[in-house]
Amino acid sequence: MEISKSKISLINSLSIGKYRKVHSLFVAEGEKIVSEILQSKLRIKYLICDKNYKIPDLLQYIEIFSADNNTMKKLSNLKTQSQIIAVVETPKYELDYSNLLNGLTLCLDDIQDPGNLGTIIRICDWFGIENIICSENSVDLYNPKVIQATMGAFLRVNVFYKNLSEFIPEYKKITKNVCYGTFLKGKDIYKENLAEQALIVLGNEGNGISKSLEKIIDSKLFIPSFSKNEKHSESLNISMAAAITCSEFCRKSGPV
């Protein structure tokens, strides 16, 4: 069946966070992500496929609407439009502190760039970090650019939005784990004995970790530069810092 005008405008509205909340829906594009969603716990409400797209048999139980090339272009959030777009129900899951007792948990203080959040979710997936806690004003997980940048990793990593001034003390009280944060000044991450069970806080792209959170962080870490050039970059991008920090926590050697 051809897609209706009302559905087109609904799907377009899902590029805005407010409407994603109202409808409890989000959009994911492309064969790879859609096939991963099909194998996950998430529920696809319906699919929109290009008229020329050969619909695989395994999609027979899902409502499918067809759209011409031009409409697909309008619906797509990507530069090169997709042949298939899924409208997916936003899952509801509650944070259970007992899941945070073991292993590492990442905390993101006011992360703004969708590409960065997507990349960090992908890093967490790689390093077996199953839970990310974002501050409430961080970029929305279901922003199409975040979903795209995760390359499907959002299906394996839980992202929660919490007031971090409340969450961090609660986490420390319940788990008895250490809370680390990455700063531009602190203890050399390569020389520390890093805990295997811990919370790691990363800050905003421009401003780092906020002053109010800095006070409740137990251990300040920094990634030293190895440049001999005095004018070297002032900081690493937050995704880079996340990759190096997770690698360093996971490699499980003693300090250098």
Add this chain to the structure above:
Amino acid sequence: MEISKSKISLINSLSIGKYRKVHSLFVAEGEKIVSEILQSKLRIKYLICDKNYKIPDLLQYIEIFSADNNTMKKLSNLKTQSQIIAVVETPKYELDYSNLLNGLTLCLDDIQDPGNLGTIIRICDWFGIENIICSENSVDLYNPKVIQATMGAFLRVNVFYKNLSEFIPEYKKITKNVCYGTFLKGKDIYKENLAEQALIVLGNEGNGISKSLEKIIDSKLFIPSFSKNEKHSESLNISMAAAITCSEFCRKSGPV
């Protein structure tokens, strides 16, 4: 003086690699990068400033053209247009193998995404890696998106374009250093004794390192995943892999 139509079309043409080569010019935008270029060895041919931009005294010896808001928008390659755009002469520098004897050198086999190249240049700047050798069909350093993503780090890291099938054997012969490469299968990077002087080859975003280069790489490394989920991401993004690899080579501990 107001910018001329011919200059506008010249600057616009510089978003295309062919014209950057013809004119030996490239474009850099924004106060921060322009002020870093001013303090570098590069030569700014002229600047274009928004009509309302208060020109600092230190720019008095540079030819400056003014442009209205609309023109600045047309000239800008960024989403949020800049108040200042520099047209810069492409520097000519020759690869000197004696500079590659000590420390680490990065080799990029057919890197395509400008954001990735920019990010990797920034990582190299952080880790004190002064030279990157790209295969000849890699994305151009002077692509405006690369320049922007480096956040000025392109001023401190040299990028050369070479035929890698010729460069790598030559590098090994002259320096006697080891050549590493990152693969999806290989020796666990965390368990290897990594050399302090070495060449590290990273592959293309989709295809990794090409078959022909694989043969001349001495040691294949891989970054293991710590995920317990069988369906975890198949690979890390190349920038992430570069960040973790450089961190691991630089931290200078023994293996785990």
